Amino acid sequence: MPVACYPGSFDPIHLGHLDVIEQGLELFGSVVVVTMHNPGKPSGAFALDERQAMIRESLSGWDNVRVEAFPGLAIDAAAAFGADVIIKGLRSASDFDVEQQMSLMNHSVGGVRTVFVAANPALSFISSRYIREIALYGRDLSGLVPAPVAARLAQLAAGRRPS
Numbered sequence: 001m002p003v004a005c006y007p008g009s010f011d012p013i014h015l016g017h018l019d020v021i022e023q024g025l026e027l028f029g030s031v032v033v034v035t036m037h038n039p040g041k042p043s044g045a046f047a048l049d050e051r052q053a054m055i056r057e058s059l060s061g062w063d064n065v066r067v068e069a070f071p072g073l074a075i076d077a078a079a080a081f082g083a084d085v086i087i088k089g090l091r092s093a094s095d096f097d098v099e100q101q102m103s104l105m106n107h108s109v110g111g112v113r114t115v116f117v118a119a120n121p122a123l124s125f126i127s128s129r130y131i132r133e134i135a136l137y138g139r140d141l142s143g144l145v146p147a148p149v150a151a152r153l154a155q156l157a158a159g160r161r162p163s
């Protein structure tokens with residue numbers, strides 16, 4: 001059964017990410033979700049272990065999904081976890097511009113192909129960045145994130161809400 005590697009920051013994981021994982025399972029049968037560092041996003045909200053915990057809780061009961069973390073390159077993560085391809089979700093043309101270049105770099109250097117899936121239009125506006133931002137003000141985001149994430153965002157808001 002082919003294995004797809006789904007790398008991301010997942011800070012935090014949201015319903016758009018779950019849609020990509022579902023599409024990956026339909027296409028490949030097995031998905032490794034790999035929490036990674038994005039050098040372009042230095043200031044996140046959740047530590048790696050918290051992001052991992054939220055992913056595990058959100059995917060509880062899902063078959064054929066592994067949750068891992070990796071400190072280096074996506075191509076090395078794919079090799080380390082026995083993945084045949086990298087999978088990415090595209091929400092917009094601007095996503096494509098960034099992801100196309102990364103996919104070509106990853107293939108050139110690591111020989112790994114990237115498969116893009118179109119984000120579900122009903123979810124394609126969701127972004128982790130805006131989830132973090134809105135959560136700080138205590139707003140309910142339970143329609144956009146899995147229940148375990150909504151619970152942690154509420155805790156985050158209670159502890160860090162700006163005065």
Ligand code: PNS
Nearest residue numbers: 007008009010036037038073074102105
């Ligand atoms: O969820 P994100 O922040 O859009 O995910 C981006 C991520 C983590 C997948 C990307 O930054 C990445 O692949 N980081 C690992 C480092 C790497 O492989 N860099 C080379 C890119 S060509």
